[in-house]
Amino acid sequence: MNPRHGGDAVMSVVRRYGVETMFTLSGGHVFPLYDGAVKTDPPVRILDTRHEQTAVFAAEGTARLTRRPALAVLTAGPGITNGISGITTAHFNGSPVVVLGGRAPQARWGSGALQELDHPPLVAPVTKLATTAQGPDTLAADVTKAFDTAATPHRGPVFLDFYMDHLFGPAPEVPDESTTAAPERAEPDPEALAAIVALLREARRPVLVLGSDVWMDGADEAARAFAEELRLPVVANGQGRGIFPPGHELLVTRARSKAFREADLVIVAGTPLDFRLGYGSFGGGSGGRPPGEHSGGAAKVVHLADSPSQLATHTLTAGAAAGDLSLIFTGLATAAGKAGVTPASYALWAGDLRDAARAAVAGDAELLASPADPIHPMRLYGELAKVLEDDAVVIGDGGDFVSYAGKYVEPKRPGGWLDPGPYGCLGTGLGYAAAARIARPSSQVVLLLGDGAAGFSLMDADTLVRHNLPVVMIVGNNGAWGLEKHPMQMLYGYDVAAELQPECRYDEVVRALGGVGELVTRPEQLGPALRRAFDSGAPYLVNVATDPEIAYPRSTTGV
Structure with missing residues (x-):
């Protein structure tokens, strides 16, 4: 050229x-x-x-x-x-x-x-x-x-x-090269895999955690095959969500607290041992233990990563392997077969977690259909589940309101979920929505926004309009920075810098920018409003006034 x-x-x-x-x-x-x-x-x-x-x-x-x-x-x-x-x-x-x-x-x-x-x-x-x-x-x-x-x-x-x-200025001629080389696949250390298989052979209560890098490394199919062959209970994290569809007998994300508390071996693949995973402390009431210090009942931890730089160094692990994650999973499956690892030794454990996960899902039914007025946030997720298609891309951008999505929205396919990730930066939503609409032109694209998060990027609804990118935006509008308001009240008995305008008309902002929107204030309005949004073929914002007194139930602050 x-x-x-x-x-x-x-x-x-x-x-x-x-x-x-x-x-x-x-x-x-x-x-x-x-x-x-x-x-x-x-x-x-x-x-x-x-x-x-x-x-x-x-x-x-x-x-x-x-x-x-x-x-x-x-x-x-x-x-x-x-x-x-x-x-x-x-x-x-x-x-x-x-x-x-x-x-x-x-x-x-x-x-x-x-x-x-x-x-x-x-x-x-x-x-x-x-x-x-x-x-x-x-x-x-x-x-x-x-x-x-x-x-x-x-x-x-x-x-x-x-x-x-x-x-x-002028540039020299560029050589005509029609292809680019793919990165070389890094082989894992066979001895590291053998050591992990030895831990699997001894385990009676193993859990496999699948994180975002399993998806990003193209290892989702290999991970699923490995877990299904060994019948390992699976907890999904980040973009690991959807590798196992909702209802799969091995998917026990809804029982993750029990799984992490009672496990004797936790294999964490493709995600850091950060605050989302208790900094790598599992089992035996191990939460809060200083990094690297094991109690008698603590679970053994194995860390699998796509490169050595990602392996945990802040806490002790019983095993680790780095390299191409597909090669790691297939290597582990092969080595486990040769070593005689059998799922029968932890079949009761897997069944116990499966029952706990199903009980948690069944326990949600009442709130997902809640007739409460003001609207309970979970009612919105109950209505959304009725209209989501299998290939939908769901995006979360917010704190308290979007925390419900992380728990109650289960992608049916891998690559169907986006959130800000461990950095927790608000304002990702409109950019992610534009990306999803282009990358998945035939899929539903749903952006879930807290009303706080909406303030960071809602002007880019103009971008969706100008570039003809239809997206369904749903704002959980409780008139507060809920993730800060409720903890501050708990700590000090009052809150400051945590109030937003009640029932702020974010829908009118989108309408002013050329899109469509409506305000929902009653629970029976939710279902029809969502159907109108999906049928519109336009950037459409459903502004849902939710109960400001309801806080997402948290058991940890991550500190």
Whole structure:
């Protein structure tokens, strides 16, 4: 290829990695990237947002749904700093996002050009690589390195910015390479697998936890085959949700407290041993024990990760393996068969957890159909379950209200759930929704927003309207920062900085931006409103006034 300018050289490489959409907010520093996107063959779709964080969240959502590197383009200075929360979320989620940034001209560097800022040091702590292309001759090679680095396990965001004069100036010819090499699959250590199988052979109450990296590593089928062969009870975490569908006899997520409390072996795959998993302490009332200190009744813990850098170092583990997660699961299944591991030794345990999970689901029925007025948040999830299709993508962006979704919305297929992940950054929702609508054009896309979270990104309903991206948005509107209000009242007997406007008309905001919306104040209105939203074929917000006195029941603060 003979590029006309640096933007052509960059976008010719981007296209080789299968990127179909550039998420961005317009800025003069990156105009050549837009021109290159329009004129490459085939063109790269340009989807512009109303805030840079939404552009990065949209790229991150795309990466998580497609399991391929995705692209955000940000202009210099505040364009980059506005995107840092999105970059950090991608870092914590292990999402292969490439963020390309503009940069003041090299010829004027140090003289106070508009938005002159050295970006890489700001994002280096939350990226796999953060650097500046040094000249026109390096543009193609630097972009290639960025994509390869983002896609290599453990995946994560990469930042690369370009001097403005290098993008606008002529670029050398780019070699015509139609394919890119896939990252090499890392083989796990056979001795590590043998040690884990020995623990399985001794166990009587094992539990398998499947996290987001199982999905991102393309290991969902291998994980399911491994669990089904050994009849292991499974708890799903993050994007591990949906690998086992609701009602599967091995899926015991609804009995996770019992499972973690009574297990003698917990195998955690594809997720950190962080606050969501008690920092890796399971069994024998082990919660709250100092890291690394085992009590007599504590469960043995095995950690499986896609790369050595992700294995836990803050607590003792009885076994660990790093590498391609599909190879780990198939290797464990093969080794377990040769070692004579039999599910019969823990069949009673698996049945006990299955019964506990089913009892929990049955116990939900009353609240999921609650006639309470004001509306109980669980009634909304009961009505939503009636209209969700098997391939729906459900997105959670919020605190108290969305906590119910994490418990009561069970994806029927893998890749059907998105939430902010362990960084807990609000404002991901509209970007994730745009990503889901593009990545899954024939599926329902549902965005669940707390009213607090809505304040971070609802202006990007304009993005959905302008780009014709129909999404059903549901706001759980209790007029408060519920995740803070109730704990503060418990601690101090009062709360401050926790109130929002009761029954704020978020639906009218979306209507003003060209979408559709309505306010729901009574429980019997919920079902019809949801059906109208799904039938509309438009960005549609259902604003549900929920009971402000009801707090999601929490048993831990994660500290």
